Amino acid sequence: MTKKNKKLTTEQQKYQKLQKKRETKRPVITNCIKAFLVGGFICTIGQALQLFYIYNFNFTQKTAGNPTTATVIFFAMLLTGFGVYDRLGQYAGAGSAVPVTGFGNAVISACIEHRSEGFVYGVGSNMFKLAGSVVLFGTFSAFVVALIRTLVMKWGGF
C-alpha cells in the first residue's frame, strides 16, 4: 500500500481520499449470502442429476461425473444464449461464476460474441479469451500440487 502511495503526488492522494468517501461500497455480506444460495442451488441440481444418471443408466459414482458435467454445461449454454446468465451473474456473483456453469458461460459468451468475425479468426481465436487462464493455471497448479504430493509421499515414506 505504501509503495503505491509513493508514486502518487500529495494532491492525488488527497483526491483519492475524498473520492473514497463517495464511492459506493460493494455489499460484501449480502453478496456472499446470495452467492452461497445460488451456488448451492446449482450444485444441488448437479447432485440430483448425478443420482439420476446412477439410478437410471449404467454409470457408477465414479463415472457419473462426466454426463452430469455435460448436462449442467448444456443448461449453462441455454441460459447464456437466451441472455439470462448475465443477469444471474449480476445477482449471484461468485455463486454462478465458480461452478462449472460459470466456466461454460465464459467460453460460450465469448463464442457468441465473436461470431461476427467468422469461425476461424472470431470464434476459434477468441473462445478461450476468459477461460484460457482458468485452463492454463488450473492445469499448471494441478501439476505442481501433484509434484509436491509425490515428493512428500516418497520422502515421508507413506
Add this chain to the structure above:
Amino acid sequence: MLNSVLLLFVLIFAGCSNEPGSGINSQKTLQADDQKLLVDQETAAKAEEEIKNIEEVTDVVAVNDKKLLLLGFKVKQFDKFRTKQIEKKVKERLSKSFPDYEITASSDLKIFIETTKIKNKLADQSSKERTKKMEKVIKLSNEQT
C-alpha cells in the same frame, strides 16, 4: 441482515445432519436375507456379518457364486473422507476370511444398488444368470471413466 445470517447458519447445520434412513435400509436387506437364504449364499451372508461390524460401515450387501464374491457397502457420512482406506480394510478382511474367492468390494453407490438388485432376484435366476450379472457388475466397478 441478521435474518440472512441466521438463515445461513441454519442451512450450514442442516447439511451436517446424519442420514436417518440407513437403519431402515439394513432392516430391509436383512429381511430379504432371511426369506431367501439359499445355502450357496452362506459365504455372502458371512461376509455381510463380518463387514457390518466395521464401525464406519453403515450398510452392506453381498452375493456370491462358486468363485466370485461381490460386496457393496455404504460408509458413514463424515468418514467418507477416508473411503479409500476403509475400502482397503474391507478388502483385506474379506481376502483373509475367504481366501478361495475372487473378491470385489466397493463403496460405490451404483455397485451397491446393482448388488442389491441381484440379491433380491436370487430366487428368480438360475446360477448361470446370476454369475453373468455378477460379472457385469464387477466389470462396471473396474471402470475408470
Add this chain to the structure above:
Amino acid sequence: MLEGQSTWIFENKPVIISTATVGGPFEANGNISDDFDILHEDLWLEQESYEKAHKVLFEEAFTKAIEKANLTKEQIQFILAGDLINQITPSSFAARTVGSPYLGLFGACSTSMEGLAIGAYITNYGGADYILTGAASHNAAVEKQFRYPTEYGGQKPPTAQWTVTGAGAAIIGKIGNGPQVTSATIGRVVDMGLSDPFNMGGAMAPAAVDTIMAHLRDRHINPSYYDLIVTGDLGQIGHEVSIDLMKEKGLNINETNYQDCGLMIYRKDQPVLAGASGAGCSATVVYGHLLNRMKQGEFKKILVVATGALLSPLSFQQKESIPCIAHAVSIEYGGE
C-alpha cells in the same frame, strides 16, 4: 478569440441550426425517450454485428440532422465526429455515407463537446458554412471491446456505469435560428491516479472540475452566470465527488443548477448502477433533451462539460491509471 488560458469566445455566435438523436431499447425505456428522433427496439438494428449497428446509429443521426436543417449532404463542409470503438471506425464509415470532408476525433466520452467546440471555432472564423458534428456509442460494441463479452455473467460493482446506445448529431451554421454557441474551453488531461475501470465517474470528476474552473476563470464569471451547468457522464459517484471537490476549491456551486447527463437519461428503476456513460450519453442528452428545454425557454444559458476517460483495455492491464479530460461549451438561446 482566445480569452485567458484555454477558452475561445465566439463573437460571431455560430448557431446550432438542427440536431438529431437516435437511441436504443434501454433509452426508449428511459427518462427522456420523447426527446429522441429515432428509437430502436434492439441492439442489432438489423445488422450482422454490433459494430455495424453502431455505424447505423451515426448514419441515422447524420441523415436526420441534415433533413431537419433542410439541407443536402453536399452543403455540409466538414464532419467532426468520433466514438469509442477502435480506430473510430463507426464514425469513419458513417462519414463515408455522408460523403463530406471528415475530421475524426477521439475524446472518449467528451467527444461530443470536442466536436462542437472545434466546429463552432471553424464556423465562427468563416472556415465553413455548415459543419456536422456528433458522437455515438453502442452498449454491446463498447462492452465487447473494453470489458467482457456481453453475455458473460460477471458481477459489476455498484460504481460501474451503463454505456448508452445512441448517437447525437448537430449542424452548426454561421447564421440561422437556434441556440448559439458562445464560447468553449478545451480541457487538459487530468490524472488523479485512480485505476479502476469500473469507477470512471470518480476518475473523471477532477477533470470536469478543472475545466469548469478554467472556463469561469478565463471568462471572469461566476457559476451563477449559467442557468445550468451539466457534466457529460460523471454518474452518481462522480457527480457527488465533483461537488465536494468544487466546495474544497472554494467554488460556490448551486447544486440545483449543476446536473449530470448520465443521471438524466435513465429512470431510477433501470439497472444502470451508477448512471449512464459513453460518447453517446452527452450527445443524446444535450442535442435532444436539453436543447429542447432551452428552446421552450427553460434555460437561457447553459454550460455543457463533457467528460472522457482516456484509457484502453491494454493500458489498464499494464497497470496504468486512468487519465481523464473534459471539454466545456457554452450554449445560449433567447436574449442576453
